[in-house]
Amino acid sequence: MPRRTVYEAKVEFVQILDEDGGFDAKLGKGLISDEEVVALYEHMVTCRELDEIAFKLQRSGRMGTFPQNKGQEAAAIGAAHALTKGTDWLVPCYRENAALFMHGLPMHYILLHWMGDERGNQIPDGLYMTPQAIPIGTQMLHAVGLAWAAKYRGEDRIACTFFGDGATSEGDCHEALNFAANLDLPVVFVCQNNGWAISVPAKIQCSAPTIAQRGLAYGMECVQCDGNDIFAMVKVVRDAAELARRSHRPTFIEAVTYRLGDHTTADDARRYRDSAEVEMWKKRDPLIRLRKYLVDRNQWDDEKERSLQADAKEQVAAAVKRAEEIAAPSTTDMFDFLYAQLPDQLRIQRATLRTASLGQDPTQLEGGIEASRQQDIEETVSERPVTKP
Numbered sequence: 001m002p003r004r005t006v007y008e009a010k011v012e013f014v015q016i017l018d019e020d021g022g023f024d025a026k027l028g029k030g031l032i033s034d035e036e037v038v039a040l041y042e043h044m045v046t047c048r049e050l051d052e053i054a055f056k057l058q059r060s061g062r063m064g065t066f067p068q069n070k071g072q073e074a075a076a077i078g079a080a081h082a083l084t085k086g087t088d089w090l091v092p093c094y095r096e097n098a099a100l101f102m103h104g105l106p107m108h109y110i111l112l113h114w115m116g117d118e119r120g121n122q123i124p125d126g127l128y129m130t131p132q133a134i135p136i137g138t139q140m141l142h143a144v145g146l147a148w149a150a151k152y153r154g155e156d157r158i159a160c161t162f163f164g165d166g167a168t169s170e171g172d173c174h175e176a177l178n179f180a181a182n183l184d185l186p187v188v189f190v191c192q193n194n195g196w197a198i199s200v201p202a203k204i205q206c207s208a209p210t211i212a213q214r215g216l217a218y219g220m221e222c223v224q225c226d227g228n229d230i231f232a233m234v235k236v237v238r239d240a241a242e243l244a245r246r247s248h249r250p251t252f253i254e255a256v257t258y259r260l261g262d263h264t265t266a267d268d269a270r271r272y273r274d275s276a277e278v279e280m281w282k283k284r285d286p287l288i289r290l291r292k293y294l295v296d297r298n299q300w301d302d303e304k305e306r307s308l309q310a311d312a313k314e315q316v317a318a319a320v321k322r323a324e325e326i327a328a329p330s331t332t333d334m335f336d337f338l339y340a341q342l343p344d345q346l347r348i349q350r351a352t353l354r355t356a357s358l359g360q361d362p363t364q365l366e367g368g369i370e371a372s373r374q375q376d377i378e379e380t381v382s383e384r385p386v387t388k389p
């Protein structure tokens with residue numbers, strides 16, 4: 001029996017603007033207009049400001065926890081720019097705030113969510129985005145479902161989902177890729193390979209040379225790009241979006257980037273990361289790179305930078321004020337909006353919560369569980385107005 005190669009593949013790496021300011025004029029020609037580059041840079045700076053402020057809010061006890069996006073702005077913003085706002089689905093995990101804002105989500109929604117108010121996840125009508133997914137990888141399946149529905153209805157809509165390097169070790173990820181490729185679904189999978197899944201380095205999540213090639217195994221297009229280069233991001237996502245719209249084919253994109261901050265405010269990355277690695281990536285900061293591009297082309301100067309920084313501070317301060325002005329939701333919401341009829345065990349918890357002493361057993365209170373049950377019935381879910389932030 002002769003031996004022959006039945007399959008051979010290559011994975012392309014795309015970079016257009018390198019960290020020294022070198023620009024690939026051929027690949028980058030006509031990709032983003034000068035005005036758009038300025039707008040994208042402004043958006044990146046504003047989102048970086050939000051990151052800094054959210055960190056401080058958490059440290060001063062005004063927010064539960066927050067996952068900073070610092071260092072990864074080009075990936076989310078570049079992808080959002082290449083998609084059609086108000087048409088295409090954005091299906092994020094928890095680090096893509098910047099993309100959601102670009103597609104119209106008011107900034108205070110994200111703050112509300114991390115302040116523990118679920119109304120921050122109540123996406124306003126007319127926006128095509130799903131709430132931030134905290135369980136790793138689950139949103140990839142949601143994106144596949146949304147794309148399938150769009151194709152079934154004959155809509156000109158595609159879905160773009162974001163996930164991390166760590167998510168590619170989850171079964172959900174592989175089911176989503178398999179489903180999308182086999183059913184010819186218009187999905188753009190954007191893996192933000194930021195080097196780490198909390199304290200686990202990406203290289204031990206995947207022993208193949210690239211994460212991108214995981215897409216090959218499912219028979220879909222795949223590409224790796226410099227995720228800190230906004231031009232490369234726009235190029236690869238635009239190509240993938242065109243393929244999805246034209247041929248209903250999915251693409252797997254690996255955006256190579258780096259998380260400059262901690263995993264979340266509940267983490268201290270200094271305990272597991274080498275500072276030399278962090279320093280190296282600080283030099284590849286997507287904001288520094290884009291500012292240099294604009295300055296080199298006389299599109300930017302110190303005066304514009306000062307004014308942008310002031311505007312960003314003002315915008316973020318207004319979002320914080322708005323989020324903090326919204327009255328906290330009722331603690332009992334976590335019971336009231338999950339079940340039509342609360343199981344007894346949870347009914348006891350709900351009643352205990354109301355007693356002065358936490359943990360007190362309501363069955364020992366005057367009237368016992370029956371009394372607390374009666375109180376629940378009086379305070380029915382239907383009477384409670386659902387307010388929007």
Ligand SMILES: Cc1ncc(C[n+]2csc(CCOP(=O)(O)OP(=O)(O)O)c2C)c(N)n1
Pocket residue numbers: 095134135136137163164165166167168192194196197198259263
């Ligand atoms: C299903 C599930 N398992 C575990 C966790 C806990 N967890 C939160 S973030 C995280 C790491 C995710 O890493 P990655 O996908 O690379 O995303 P990144 O945070 O780096 O953006 C883990 C394991 C979770 N949220 N969901």
Ligand SMILES: [Mg+2]
Pocket residue numbers: 164165166192193194195196197198
């Ligand atoms: Mg990661």
